[in-house]
Amino acid sequence: xxxxxLVCRGALAVAFAGLLVAGVYAQDPTPQQQDAQSxxxxxxxxxxxxxxxxxxxxxxxxxxxxxxxxLTKDRTxxxxxxxxxxxxxxxxxxxxxxxxxxxxxVNRDKxxxxxxxxxxxxxxxxxxxxxxxxRAxxxxxxKDQRGINKDKVxxxxxxxxxxxxxxxxxxxxxxxxxxxxxxxKDQxxxxxxxxxLHKxxxxxRRDRRGHK
Numbered sequence: 001x002x003x004x005x006l007v008c009r010g011a012l013a014v015a016f017a018g019l020l021v022a023g024v025y026a027q028d029p030t031p032q033q034q035d036a037q038s039x040x041x042x043x044x045x046x047x048x049x050x051x052x053x054x055x056x057x058x059x060x061x062x063x064x065x066x067x068x069x070x071l072t073k074d075r076t077x078x079x080x081x082x083x084x085x086x087x088x089x090x091x092x093x094x095x096x097x098x099x100x101x102x103x104x105x106v107n108r109d110k111x112x113x114x115x116x117x118x119x120x121x122x123x124x125x126x127x128x129x130x131x132x133x134x135r136a137x138x139x140x141x142x143k144d145q146r147g148i149n150k151d152k153v154x155x156x157x158x159x160x161x162x163x164x165x166x167x168x169x170x171x172x173x174x175x176x177x178x179x180x181x182x183x184x185k186d187q188x189x190x191x192x193x194x195x196x197l198h199k200x201x202x203x204x205r206r207d208r209r210g211h212k
Contacts, residue, residue: 039204046197053193057186063179071172078165084158092151095144102141109134 113130120126 035207036204039200039207042200043197043204046193046200050190050193050197053186053189057183057190060179060183060186064176064183067172067176067179071169071176074165074168074172078162078169081158081162081165085155085162088151088155088158092148092155095147095151099141099144099148102137102144105137106134106141109137 109130113127113134116124116126116130
C-alpha cells in the first residue's frame, strides 16, 4: 500500500514538474515564436497601411475626375464667351458703320436744308421736308449710337466672363496636375505596401517552418 502511495505521489510530482516546465516555456517564447509574432504584427500594420493608401488613392482619383469635369465645363464656358465676344465685335462694327452712314446723312441733310433755306426760304415746303429728313436721320444716328454703347458694355462683360473662365481653366489645370501627382504617389505607396506585405508573409512562413 505504501509502495503504491509512493508511486502515485511520484507520478503527481513528475506531472506537476512537467506543468511547471510547460508554463516556463509558455511564458518564455522561443526566438522562432517571437519572430512569428513580430511577422504577424508587421502583416497587420502592412494591411492597415495598404487600406489607408488605397483610400487616399481613390479619393485622389475622385478629385481628378472632378477636376476633369470642371475643366471641360470651364472650357465650354470660355468658348461660349469667346463666341459672344466675336458676336459683340460684329455687332459693334455693324452699328458703327450704320452710325457713320447716319451721320453722313445728317450732314447731307444740314447742307441741303441750308441751301433750301437760302433758295426757297425757311418756311418753304423744301426746307420743311429737309428738316423732317434731318430729324429722321438724327434719330437713326442716335439709335445706332445707343446700340454702339450697348455693344461696348456687352463686349466688356463678355471679356470679363471669358477672362474669369480662363482663370478657372488655369486653376483646374493646376488642381489636376497636383491631384495627378498625389494619386501617382499614393499608387507608389500601395505598390510599396504590397511588396512589404508579401515580404512579411514570406518571413512568417519561413519562421513557422523554422519553428517546426
